[in-house]
Amino acid sequence: MSETVIKFGILGCAEIARKVGRAIGLAPNATIVAVGSRSAEKAAKYAADNGFPPATRAYGSYDAVLDDPEVDAVYVPLPTSLHAKWAVLAAQKKKHLLLEKPVAVNAAEFDKIVEACVANGVQFMDGTMWMHHPRTAKMKEFVSDERAFGKITAMHTCFTFAADPDFLENDIRVKPDLDGLGALGDAGWYCIRSILWANDYELPKTVTALRGPVLNKAGVILSCGASLYWEEGKVATFHCSFVSHLTMDITAVGTKGTLHVHDFVIPFQESEASFSVASESGFDELVTGWVPKPAEHLVNTSLPQEVLMVKEFSSLVGAIKAKGSQPEMKWPIISKKTQLVIDAVKLSIERGFEPVEVVG
Amino acid sequence: MSETVIKFGILGCAEIARKVGRAIGLAPNATIVAVGSRSAEKAAKYAADNGFPPATRAYGSYDAVLDDPEVDAVYVPLPTSLHAKWAVLAAQKKKHLLLEKPVAVNAAEFDKIVEACVANGVQFMDGTMWMHHPRTAKMKEFVSDERAFGKITAMHTCFTFAADPDFLENDIRVKPDLDGLGALGDAGWYCIRSILWANDYELPKTVTALRGPVLNKAGVILSCGASLYWEEGKVATFHCSFVSHLTMDITAVGTKGTLHVHDFVIPFQESEASFSVASESGFDELVTGWVPKPAEHLVNTSLPQEVLMVKEFSSLVGAIKAKGSQPEMKWPIISKKTQLVIDAVKLSIERGFEPVEVVG
Numbered sequence: 001m002s003e004t005v006i007k008f009g010i011l012g013c014a015e016i017a018r019k020v021g022r023a024i025g026l027a028p029n030a031t032i033v034a035v036g037s038r039s040a041e042k043a044a045k046y047a048a049d050n051g052f053p054p055a056t057r058a059y060g061s062y063d064a065v066l067d068d069p070e071v072d073a074v075y076v077p078l079p080t081s082l083h084a085k086w087a088v089l090a091a092q093k094k095k096h097l098l099l100e101k102p103v104a105v106n107a108a109e110f111d112k113i114v115e116a117c118v119a120n121g122v123q124f125m126d127g128t129m130w131m132h133h134p135r136t137a138k139m140k141e142f143v144s145d146e147r148a149f150g151k152i153t154a155m156h157t158c159f160t161f162a163a164d165p166d167f168l169e170n171d172i173r174v175k176p177d178l179d180g181l182g183a184l185g186d187a188g189w190y191c192i193r194s195i196l197w198a199n200d201y202e203l204p205k206t207v208t209a210l211r212g213p214v215l216n217k218a219g220v221i222l223s224c225g226a227s228l229y230w231e232e233g234k235v236a237t238f239h240c241s242f243v244s245h246l247t248m249d250i251t252a253v254g255t256k257g258t259l260h261v262h263d264f265v266i267p268f269q270e271s272e273a274s275f276s277v278a279s280e281s282g283f284d285e286l287v288t289g290w291v292p293k294p295a296e297h298l299v300n301t302s303l304p305q306e307v308l309m310v311k312e313f314s315s316l317v318g319a320i321k322a323k324g325s326q327p328e329m330k331w332p333i334i335s336k337k338t339q340l341v342i343d344a345v346k347l348s349i350e351r352g353f354e355p356v357e358v359v360g
Numbered sequence: 361m362s363e364t365v366i367k368f369g370i371l372g373c374a375e376i377a378r379k380v381g382r383a384i385g386l387a388p389n390a391t392i393v394a395v396g397s398r399s400a401e402k403a404a405k406y407a408a409d410n411g412f413p414p415a416t417r418a419y420g421s422y423d424a425v426l427d428d429p430e431v432d433a434v435y436v437p438l439p440t441s442l443h444a445k446w447a448v449l450a451a452q453k454k455k456h457l458l459l460e461k462p463v464a465v466n467a468a469e470f471d472k473i474v475e476a477c478v479a480n481g482v483q484f485m486d487g488t489m490w491m492h493h494p495r496t497a498k499m500k501e502f503v504s505d506e507r508a509f510g511k512i513t514a515m516h517t518c519f520t521f522a523a524d525p526d527f528l529e530n531d532i533r534v535k536p537d538l539d540g541l542g543a544l545g546d547a548g549w550y551c552i553r554s555i556l557w558a559n560d561y562e563l564p565k566t567v568t569a570l571r572g573p574v575l576n577k578a579g580v581i582l583s584c585g586a587s588l589y590w591e592e593g594k595v596a597t598f599h600c601s602f603v604s605h606l607t608m609d610i611t612a613v614g615t616k617g618t619l620h621v622h623d624f625v626i627p628f629q630e631s632e633a634s635f636s637v638a639s640e641s642g643f644d645e646l647v648t649g650w651v652p653k654p655a656e657h658l659v660n661t662s663l664p665q666e667v668l669m670v671k672e673f674s675s676l677v678g679a680i681k682a683k684g685s686q687p688e689m690k691w692p693i694i695s696k697k698t699q700l701v702i703d704a705v706k707l708s709i710e711r712g713f714e715p716v717e718v719v720g
Contacts, residue, residue, distance in 0.1 A: 154518070232574075283606075
């Protein structure tokens with residue numbers, strides 16, 4: 001039985017949309033039918049340059065994509081400051097919504113997007129690709145294994161990359177009126193998501209930004225970090241940056257085990273990805289070595305993680321279209337929690353590194 | 361030309377002294393000649409059980425070791441609260457001093473030890489073994505390489521282990537009157553030392569303890585963390601614990617490169633140890649993989665790191681004895697800096713996680 005193929009429209013010609021466009025093409029249950037830009041010529045050239053299907057309609061506005069009756073779902077990689085407007089409009093036009101992260105400029109704006117999605121019965125998912133890699137499920141199995149990992153106690157995540165001078169001058173992610181959350185909304189999004197993921201999406205009690213964030217002249221965060229605190233000693237820290245070398249770590253420590261991964265957002269290569277675990281490791285008698293040593297686990301995937309994301313999203317949309325299923329609320333819920341922690345970090349920086357309570 | 365062989369006395373029968381005792385035996389320029397305990401019988405049994413040379417003199421007091429004219433140097437693994445008394449006495453008796461970490465209950469007490477060493481012309485070194493592994497020198501080469509690593513911007517270190525119930529009840533490291541610095545003075549010592557090591561021993565400007573430390577009923581730290589801040593966005597965090605699974609990480613991120621090591625304090629195995637580096641890594645065109653990927657470096661060592669520590673210490677002592685060299689002050693200087701940061705973390709916890717300025 002063939003699955004419903006979901007027809008995508010793309011709003012804008014963002015660099016990231018090239019990757020997701022390819023993913024829509026590779027997903028067995030999705031296809032691109034429209035792309036909209038501020039000029040139809042630009043949209044047409046973008047579609048051609050990126051090998052979108054020849055029948056893809058190139059529109060000179062985002063509205064035209066939303067008005068295309070054949071479009072089931074839209075992928076929205078617009079600057080964050082435009083999310084609320086276009087995501088709400090898309091939902092109102094009954095378009096299912098695959099929205100780039102950060103999902104909004106703050107949680108209150110994101111609430112409006114979710115309300116519109118709920119009111120119109122459309123599926124919401126953010127573009128956090130690594131959530132869909134089969135490695136992520138395997139890592140989750142480990143940190144959920146009470147016998148091998150125990151209870152999580154401490155975690156550190158880091159996502160940094162060295163943006164080039166052009167990025168630091170011109171990218172939307174350094175512009176206060178476009179992606180005003182800067183490195184926190186971009187790289188920090190992944191760090192925070194991974195911390196919530198490992199903690200079964202339990203929000204921390206307090207979030208405290210760490211001293212030493214780097215801001216550009218316009219006040220946009222280029223690097224920052226925070227410590228998160230739950231209760232009973234459960235803690236996490238993260239660091240994100242546009243001005244440090246590429247690093248992409250999760251270290252999750254439980255009472256009985258440890259997980260390490262060094263390429264959690266973008267695996268070193270597409271077809272396979274690894275992680276390392278240790279469980280009940282101790283020392284030999286004279287404390288001159290580990291027993292047992294950590295072990296490496298390799299996970300293969302026939303489809304890249306962004307394709308699996310599109311596939312999962314399209315499958316949920318297909319169920320809504322074909323069977324009248326309800327939208328899966330897991331996805332907007334975890335987006336909201338991620339955004340809440342981002343907001344708390346930003347507020348803590350503004351308040352001079354005071355702890356901020358996180359209320360879900 | 362044969363090197364002077366340094367004759368060691370050991371104060372006390374600590375568990376860690378078994379490892380260092382073996383190391384003294386294996387070092388080509390060191391030998392054990394005396395061990396002192398509160399009972400001569402206990403000292404004699406300890407010497408026999410651990411294969412110390414048959415001629416080792418077993419004394420019923422620490423004083424007797426210090427009064428033994430043949431003893432050149434003492435290894436002092438006593439509880440931290442006893443360091444000031446016995447280290448100062450040892451120096452006054454012209455015994456060179458290999459002192460376990462944390463070196464003192466606070467930096468002011470440590471100053472007294474250093475003063476005594478300087479006044480008596482004896483060498484001081486703390487027992488931080490990993491400093492002496494050839495891997496450490498190789499890692500330092502990498503983080504010092506402006507072309508490959510750039511300037512250090514962010515660092516995270518973690519040393520945790522899951523102490524058993526007996527340790528958590530009875531070990532000297534959970535007793536306020538013995539090793540009152542708890543996990544901070546023990547595991548945290550290594551984290552802080554590694555941060556200073558990677559930053560060329562430049563002290564941070566401020567140290568802020570992170571929320572969520574775990575204390576036992578007596579108020580001794582069982583787990584804690586801190587963020588360190590220099591200037592211009594240079595930051596570090598660490599986490600140390602007696603109540604989490606064994607984890608031993610350094611992540612050092614520069615503007616151009618990243619270093620990872622997962623067994624920095626005690627390598628997984630004695631004879632070889634590895635670390636991973638990435639330099640100027642970016643993504644492929646569609647951001648679906650890394651170019652270049654990180655590379656693993658393997659470093660072999662014919663002598664375990666603790667033997668290299670004893671060898672280095674004994675070599676310095678030998679130069680003082682044979683050639684009238686001055687003691688190498690690098691070692692007490694880095695011990696002092698490590699202790700200063702420990703003191704700042706402790707003070708920050710006591711002050712409700714306020715930032716504490718570090719003054720060297």
